[in-house]
Amino acid sequence: MKRTRIDFAPRSLRRTLFRTPPHLIFLVPAVLLVCVPAVLNSQRYAEQQQELKDLQGALAVRSAPPAVVVAASSPKVALAPAEANAINAAVLQLNLPWRDLGAALDAATPPSIALLALEPDAKRRTVRISAEARTSDEMLAYITRLEAEEWFSSVVLVRHEVMEQDPNRPLRFQVSVQWGAP
């Protein structure tokens, strides 16, 4: 038979608790035994889910194609053609292989030849050498030695003259030397 629910007591929390079957209190340890591990496990599960999400995010970032880095465009400076040519000429001049040129000339110039001037032309990769020799044989020997240098591709005697006003009468000459292609 079902319970006859007739009660004149005022409604209250105490009344509700009183109506709860008292033997249910013995279920409290069992409920705690189930609920506490369930709560702890759910918390751990949530933490692991968060860690997994973080890891997946990191992996996604790592495996994504590298982003195109757009370099900040430097402000364009408008140059006149003359200025541009001058800058290019200066750059070529600065890029002149002085070390190799000097080494080749040192190797080819004997003590009997006096170097007076070197006029390099970076654009044409040539250098005009002004020098003095006591005799024409020494001059020719010098030209021959210059030609023997591997670094120079062509050697041309541009002009020569005997310095009459000098008591030793040296032979002054100019040689145009071109060095090899880079």
Added chain:
Amino acid sequence: MRRPDLQRFGHTLRLGVAANGMALVKTSRLFGRAPVLLAEQRLDLFAPDALALGLRALFADRPPAGWTLSVVLADDLTRLWQVTPPPGATRMGDLEGAATLRFQHLFGASGAEWTIRADWDAAKPFLAAAVPLNLLDGLTLAAREHRFHLVQAEPQLVASLNRWRRARRPGAWFGQVAGGVLSLVACDGARLAAVRSSPIPPGADRGWLDAHVTREALRVGVDLPERLQLCGAAPAAWGSSVGRLAFACSLLEQDADDGWSDLARLARTGVRA
């Protein structure tokens, strides 16, 4: 900080209130211990301030502050009746209206001075009960004054029905003997047919019971039951199996004569002895 009272854990107080007195019983809800009679107070409940004075005397030696307290009201202080729900009742108001009309029809009083509660059911007849408003107000004031928690207040027959509900058999009538009154819950199969109360004459034997039950069945208009299940202080001679008699009568409380007074028995109604 107030320390918890371990004495209260798993225990509750039960107060029996009758027209001729009150009794206080301590019961164990959790550990199945037998109820203990704490105090008994004889009085005339209809005297002015009788309830408040009686409760003060009852609680003089053992303040009930903090305890939960159930009240069992003697059936002569309450009204119990059967209500058939009106056909097509869909709202609670329909059932409440039907219960109030039936109360006025049966007892000839308006429901203004009574509080009506029922085991509401829109599909089949249900039991309703009414308690005087001033009695409930007195109990509520006493709960405030003595600082106990009033968690239950029910008529004695309702307490008995709930106490023995697992022992009840389908179709059997249920009866309660208390304070020299026999209350019968007449059933027609599983359907509640009526609730009737009658004083038991001195020296009433099984023959009187047979005649009384037969008369009540005729009055209610239902068949005689195959079995009557009785609780309370029923005479042992009433208990018998069916034979030459019209119906079997089983006594649910074998130890009816256990030395407890009517008031104490009232207070412990609904609790396993």
